[in-house]
Amino acid sequence: MSADSFYNPSRMSNFALLKDLIQPAKTKIVLLVMDGLGGLPRASDDQTELEAAHTPNLDRLAREGCLGQHYPVDVGITSGSGPGHLGLFGYDPIHYEIGRGVLEAVGIGFPLTGRDVCARGNFCSLDAQGNISDRRAGRIPTSTCEALVKKINAANIKVADGVEIFVEPVQDYRFVVVMRGDGLQANIDETDPQRTGVPPLTALARDAASERTAALFNSWIKQATAVIANDHPANGMTLRGFASDPALPKYKDVYGLNAGVIAVYPMYRGVSSLVGMDVIPHHAHSVAEEFETAATVWNDYDFLFIHVKYTDSRGEDGNFDAKAKVIEEVDAALPGLMGLKPDVLVVTGDHSTPSQLKAHSWHPVPLMIWAPATVRRDRSESFGERACAHGGLGTIHAADIMPLALAHAGRLAKYGA
Amino acid sequence: MSADSFYNPSRMSNFALLKDLIQPAKTKIVLLVMDGLGGLPRASDDQTELEAAHTPNLDRLAREGCLGQHYPVDVGITSGSGPGHLGLFGYDPIHYEIGRGVLEAVGIGFPLTGRDVCARGNFCSLDAQGNISDRRAGRIPTSTCEALVKKINAANIKVADGVEIFVEPVQDYRFVVVMRGDGLQANIDETDPQRTGVPPLTALARDAASERTAALFNSWIKQATAVIANDHPANGMTLRGFASDPALPKYKDVYGLNAGVIAVYPMYRGVSSLVGMDVIPHHAHSVAEEFETAATVWNDYDFLFIHVKYTDSRGEDGNFDAKAKVIEEVDAALPGLMGLKPDVLVVTGDHSTPSQLKAHSWHPVPLMIWAPATVRRDRSESFGERACAHGGLGTIHAADIMPLALAHAGRLAKYGA
Secondary structure (H helix, E strand, O other): OOHHHHOEOOOOOOHHHHHHHEOOOOOOEEEEEEOOEEOOOOOOOOOOHHHHOOOHHHHHHHHHOEEEEEEOOOOOOOEOHHHHHHHHHOOOOOOOOOOHHHHHHHHOOOOOOOOEEEEEEEEEEEOOOOOEEEOOOOOOOHHHHHHHHHHHHHOOOOOOOOOEEEEEEEEOOEEEEEEEOOOOOOOEOOOOOOOOOOOOOOOOEOOHHHHHHHHHHHHHHHHHHHHOOOOOOOOEEEEEEEEEOOOOOOHHHHHOOOEEEEEOOHHHHHHHHHOOOEEOOOOOOOHHHHHHHHHHOHHHOOEEEEEEOHHHHHHHHOOHHHHHHHHHHHHHHHHHHHOOOOOEEEEEOOOEOOOOOOOOEOOOEEEEEEOOOOOOOOOOOOOOHHHHHOOOOOEEEHHHHHHHHHHHOOOEOOOOO | OOHHHHOEOOOOOOHHHHHHHEOOOOOOEEEEEEOOEEOOOOOOOOOOHHHHOOOHHHHHHHHHOEEEEEEOOOOOOOOOHHHHHHHHHOOOOOOOOOOHHHHHHHHOOOOOOOOEEEEEEEEEEEOOOOOEEEOOOOOOOHHHHHHHHHHHHHOOOOOOOOOEEEEEEEEOOEEEEEEEOOOOOOOEOOOOOOOOOOOOOOOOEOOHHHHHHHHHHHHHHHHHHHHOOOOOOOOEEEEEEEEEOOOOOOHHHHHOOOEEEEEOOHHHHHHHHHOOOEEOOOOOOOHHHHHHHHHHOHHHOOEEEEEEOHHHHHHHHOOHHHHHHHHHHHHHHHHHHHOOOOOEEEEEOOOEOOOOOOOOEOOOEEEEEEOOOOOOOOOOOOOOHHHHHOOOOOEEEHHHHHHHHHHHOOOEOOEOO
16 A cells, blocks of 8 residues: 555545534624734744734734634645635645646636636747747736737637637736536646747647547637737747636535635635635725725625735745734724624634745744634733744644634534533 | 545655655754653652753753654554654554564664565473473573574575575564565464463464465474474474565655664664665764764765664663753763754654653653744743643644654745645
């Protein structure tokens, strides 16, 4: 028996068990995620970004609540934002892989269906012999990408009866193509040869069931490439990450929750929609505006996931002070959220992004559960990494968070007599 | 998919995932294991051996690093040294059983191959009717065991063309026999009837594939017993724990690490060699000499496992002060190791051996990760059981340690986008 076939540790919620225990309640849960929240202490005062930030509201909630820390995917594993959020939502990110084509599509807010196969596209430069001379077409600006996509869409390319094609620009030289029809399958090799001096590859099916889809994509690639053949520098394309909707279990089914997401970045709305959250339309830019959006839909949902992006962005910039400032912005806006009187508030991150590392990291993520009716206060004095390491929840996996939130919300019955 | 079939938490490293994430680096990792490190507080001052020991160097590393505690096999399970080390190496000790014959063979430093079947042997006393009168031959001393093995080896017993046989003394009445050849299989019942007054059993194959090997062992037993038939009190033998190399995944393959072991006791070299570590030859007796050995091979390895035996031995002796003294010896020698400038140092044990219990125990094991570039300091003031229980790493499984070490060494890429 190989290690591969044996290893199957699940970090996901035990959905079968939860389904048996779920009971209705009128309580409301808020999952407030500061992306990349976890940090490292700086040398000057041994404080992390979260510890250094002035956060009287979060600190009050920490005194009233219970702290802990979580590993989003597993101990030692640095998580991307996609897997990190799946973990927070209670889905094992190793078991439930979201293909890159799907991540790209949901990342731009494309409304996927179960009949879709998505691929990420790169515009590239081809020489007179049809060989790739630049895999990224000189990193054309997004506006050029948009113009190329518009031209391709205007050509109204057909590949087969009953098959629709959607092409959308993403950023720079990147676009996404979605093919919709019955029986499409995504087990297809990429067409990017990963080097120059050779032509793009033909899309090859890795199994018999995907052969028709591969042929349809090859037909589309040929026609779409003809449309842009005289453009410069982008006169060709490669497709990668063929994938279809992973058909994740839905929040309503596994948790009995009517859930919505408030996020500024499309990628987070996309991942949330894959687990069945409603994407709540809004024009929010600031955290305060996100909380105002929550107020407008407060009566419509049992569960709101509110995503704050810029903690991660400033961490990746390597800007300790700016990351701390985003945390302070959240703290200052918090009364707007608490005024809605959630029954359970979870405050955490999807992974750590220490500004010292300018990157995601594997360090455990601070976690707070606030639930005035039922929480076992742990005598924490403030919300920070070291307080969380000593917190009453201990060190857990991200997938443990949803059952905890449901329990505090009175939504889980007793197991056994 | 049912939750039941999916839910199967394993305590081993996710080798398949790690393989995808492993990236090369020039960093060096040291795993320093004080065997049986964990202890219990004594009544007089409520200090454990580790806490009572004067350890200025370990305490400084604790202030600079991050502490935690680990369970070698699982919560509540008292681990032997073999499983404890497999856990530290990231291999689920419940899944990867090292057959007792193999443990006995690697325990005496026998260089196993994939064509070997090993068995533990006991010399016993047989009466005139050929029934066992003493299963341990009056616990003969090792010197008698050695003489018997020498006599058997001198007889140059043959069982089949192309099959080699190696017999080695172990200790007291115990020896090991290794049969080497093509197609040998170890699924064979022991020949020890576990009682006196009956003859040794015939080696019986438990499957068809092992029948030939069982017959060869029976042939060998018959001939070897004839060689010692007139000896006293050991004039017979039983064989147990038939086993072959468990073919563990190797460090190079699963972690991308060029690894070596420095250990005074052969058993630890043996277990390490089973996971692909180079056994580094040395004449070290003291911890300082083990560290000097590390210096001589420092440029040759990415990973060094250094094993300190006597913490466990003194714990098993029930000698609190002597165990603390071994810890102090390690502490005093540490500057020699730190002078080599490892990027990541892990200090821990393979299990607890509280001197009050004079035995291995199930208590969690103190753990320290020191990695100046990336560690989240947790404000620990010293290295000890209670500090570790409050440490920033939380309470984890032994198999989580290797992914953490790899992450701190910059050897794991991000998982997912």
